[in-house]
Amino acid sequence: MSDTPDQLLDNLNALATGLFLLTAFGIVAMRQARGVLNLFILQSLLLAASAALLGFRHHSEHLYGVALVNLISKPIIVPWLLRKTASAEIYTRREVDQVLNIPTALLIALGLAILSCFLGQPLLNAVAPEFRGPNVPMGIAGLLIGAFTLSVRREALPLLIGLLVMENGAFLAGISISRNLPLLVELAIATDGLIIVFISGVLIRAVQKQIGTTAVGELAGLKEVTVEPAEKEETK
Secondary structure, three states, X not given: OOOHHHHHHHHHHHHHHHHHHHHHHHHHHOOOHHHHHHHHHHHHHHHHHHHHXXXXXXXXXXXXXXXXXXXXXXXXHHHHHHHHHOOOHHHHOOOOOEOOOHHHHHHHHHHHHHHHHHXXXXXXXXXOHHHOOOHHHHHHHHHHHHHHHHHHEOEHHHHHHHHHHHHHHHHHHHHHHOOOOOHHHHHHHHHHHHXXXXXXXXXXXXXXXXXXXXXXXXXXXXXXOOOOOOOOOOOO
């Protein structure tokens, strides 16, 4: 009977990590910037929930700090920064162009999720049994799917979200293995992430204002045009 509370916490953590992976698939399938951002917020909440559950399960104050920092920085501050720095038009209009269609992208994402189980197995075998759980394979899957999102998206904002999904995946795997991460380190990482989001939002707004689009494909096609000087009129 004494194991029942621990089993309940493990089951709740498994549910949180499973939903975390589903949000990663949703980000791959989503076509609208607002929907992508909302799924990232939900994913960050699930990451904080997993950290809190593991903290309660293993009596780790450090994981409580990780959960609190993630709860404040990613679901609250990151969306606020993006809405303040990026143009509102990005969230209201329909997008997002990507290299592959949605069914193909989802199949590849599924393949990456399966691959993550094999990639995480050697890591799980190298740690103590109490560190083994769904966080490592689900975190690796989130990292790989985030990297895949970076490779197929053509809009600047979803590319930024893909980078943040990679960070979420790394954190989900890390909190299961390294449960005594100092809070100062977590604060430093969160601050760096917020700085990246702020700078990226300002750049997205500037590009949107100057050329009217944030499509990466069109940005890559921009070239510097050399204007030939007018020929001097011949004097008679």
